[in-house]
Amino acid sequence: xxxxxxxxxxxxxxxGLNNTIQLVSLALVIGFLMAVPLAVIRTxxxxxxxxxxxxxxxxxxxxxxxxQMFMIYYGLGQFELLKxxxxxxxxxxxxxxxxxxxxxxxxxxxxxxxxGAIEGTNYGxxxxxxxxxxxxxxxxxxxxxxxxFRRALPAYSNEVIFxxxxxxxxxxxTIIDITGAARIINSRYYTPYEAFLTAALFYLTxxxxxxxxxxxxxxxxxxxxxxxxxx
Amino acid sequence: MLLxxxxxxPSILEGTLLTLKVSVISLIIAMVLGFTGAMFKLSKxxxxxxxxxxxxxxxxxxxxxxLMLLIFFGGQVMLNQIAPKFGYDSYIDINPFxxxxxxxxxxxxxxxxxxxxxxxxxxxxxxxxxxxxxxxGKIKVxxxxxxxQMMRHALPGFGNNFLVLIKSTALVSIIGLxxxxxxxxxxxxxxxLPFTFYFAVAIIYLIIxxxxxxxxxxxxxxxxxxxxxx
Numbered sequence: 001x002x003x004x005x006x007x008x009x010x011x012x013x014x015x016g017l018n019n020t021i022q023l024v025s026l027a028l029v030i031g032f033l034m035a036v037p038l039a040v041i042r043t044x045x046x047x048x049x050x051x052x053x054x055x056x057x058x059x060x061x062x063x064x065x066x067x068q069m070f071m072i073y074y075g076l077g078q079f080e081l082l083k084x085x086x087x088x089x090x091x092x093x094x095x096x097x098x099x100x101x102x103x104x105x106x107x108x109x110x111x112x113x114x115x116g117a118i119e120g121t122n123y124g125x126x127x128x129x130x131x132x133x134x135x136x137x138x139x140x141x142x143x144x145x146x147x148x149f150r151r152a153l154p155a156y157s158n159e160v161i162f163x164x165x166x167x168x169x170x171x172x173x174t175i176i177d178i179t180g181a182a183r184i185i186n187s188r189y190y191t192p193y194e195a196f197l198t199a200a201l202f203y204l205t206x207x208x209x210x211x212x213x214x215x216x217x218x219x220x221x222x223x224x225x226x227x228x229x230x231x
Numbered sequence: 232m233l234l235x236x237x238x239x240x241p242s243i244l245e246g247t248l249l250t251l252k253v254s255v256i257s258l259i260i261a262m263v264l265g266f267t268g269a270m271f272k273l274s275k276x277x278x279x280x281x282x283x284x285x286x287x288x289x290x291x292x293x294x295x296x297x298l299m300l301l302i303f304f305g306g307q308v309m310l311n312q313i314a315p316k317f318g319y320d321s322y323i324d325i326n327p328f329x330x331x332x333x334x335x336x337x338x339x340x341x342x343x344x345x346x347x348x349x350x351x352x353x354x355x356x357x358x359x360x361x362x363x364x365x366x367x368g369k370i371k372v373x374x375x376x377x378x379x380q381m382m383r384h385a386l387p388g389f390g391n392n393f394l395v396l397i398k399s400t401a402l403v404s405i406i407g408l409x410x411x412x413x414x415x416x417x418x419x420x421x422x423x424l425p426f427t428f429y430f431a432v433a434i435i436y437l438i439i440x441x442x443x444x445x446x447x448x449x450x451x452x453x454x455x456x457x458x459x460x461x
Contacts, residue, residue, distance in 0.1 A: 062440045063433040064401035067412060071433065074419065075426030165294035172296075172405055179297055192304030200293045200301065207292040 005189050006198050016181035017202060023095075023177065024167045027102035028160060034107040039114035040140055053111065060108035065166050068105060073097040073173050098170040106163050113155045117148035150221045157214035161207055168203070178202045236431060239418035243428070246411030247435055253332055253400045253410065254439075258393060260336025265343025272348050283344060290341035295399050298338060303330040303406045331403035335396060342392045350385035351377065383454040390447035394440050401436075411435060 042053040076091050090096040121144050129139040171180035182199035186192050271283035307325040362372040404413035415432045419425035
């Protein structure tokens with residue numbers, strides 16, 4: 001193995017790292033902001049509201065991210081009408097298409113995680129909120145969502161890691177993320193081990209960092225469940 | 232018909248068959264690796280613990296695509312470096328089917344390890360002791376006592392892993408395997424109707440995952456007949 005090739009070309013990996021971090025964090029932030037209202041609608045008792053959200057989640061969780069990305073990147077060009085609008089300036093960009101696919105995908109998974117957390121709310125808390133006369137929205141804002149976020153944390157940390165791994169698909173539509181960088185190095189020097197092992201090391205490091213951050217967060221958010229005073 | 236596939240229907244279905252084949256074979260590999268990994272994790276040997284712990288940690292920290300490209304391209308280089316030493320001189324092309332199936336099986340073996348480990352731990356040790364007390368051997372205890380009871384605990388996680396596995400098979404199209412995603416890209420290249428074909432493939436994936444979901448919940452009911460439910 002010859003890692004001097006990697007050392008000479010490490011710049012392209014950092015460019016890829018930059019793109020990966022950007023894509024993943026943007027998708028996660030926008031996806032989360034979408035997921036909160038969607039989860040509230042999803043748990044609504046009115047079928048008129050909850051059914052469309054259900055269908056959206058069903059589609060995005062039941063199909064591969066790769067196919068979703070292809071549908072957006074290659075597929076949308078099929079609609080001449082769309083091409084004549086301002087949207088096309090964004091939709092013809094691979095970067096924007098990948099971001100859109102990732103965002104819609106993570107929003108669907110996050111909605112489902114939040115739904116579980118919302119439905120897991122202790123009924124006594126809801127009763128208490130009702131008894132002091134809170135509306136459903138106030139109750140969501142003050143009682144249900146704050147504790148639901150806490151309950152959703154472990155599952156959400158998994159989703160963040162899945163999104164990081166899923167983002168490697170961006171390399172398929174010409175984006176130079178970490179995987180894209182490895183593919184360039186491999187095709188330029190024909191050094192698959194060095195190229196992809198380096199990429200793997202980058203992803204491993206990122207994964208460990210995410211796990212560490214969520215451990216920290218869990219430690220804070222679960223302070224009331226900590227048993228170190230007894231043990 | 233809502234979706235006019237312009238005569239590419241049979242080709243897409245051929246791809247579907249390949250997708251199913253990849254799913255099933257890699258599932259079998261993943262289950263074998265998962266059982267082995269779980270046994271390693273629960274064994275008293277430190278070395279085996281270390282091996283299985285590194286396996287699950289590393290695999291779950293690397294994207295599927297990177298692993299697949301590593302095995303596909305890296306395996307090719309390795310084979311061609313090793314083969315001449317055994318007196319085999321012509322160039323070897325690694326079969327994308329084997330690379331794909333091995334990678335997916337290898338990745339999901341790590342996820343299955345965790346699922347099976349938890350499920351084995353959930354079976355009360357008294358059950359196994361009772362089995363031994365009746366004079367059953369290790370293998371009999373496994374098939375008669377441990378397996379039927381652990382399946383119930385393993386099924387939800389197993390089902391989840393399987394659904395993710397099916398969707399991961401789409402990646403094999405990237406290394407040139409003719410699964411339905413690649414068939415769709417071929418068809419959309421010549422008809423200029425990419426959305427139609429990718430949408431059709433998405434619907435087929437939905438059908439496969441929904442059907443698997445039904446089978447899994449049936450299995451779940453079957454394996455928990457012995458459990459009282461409020």
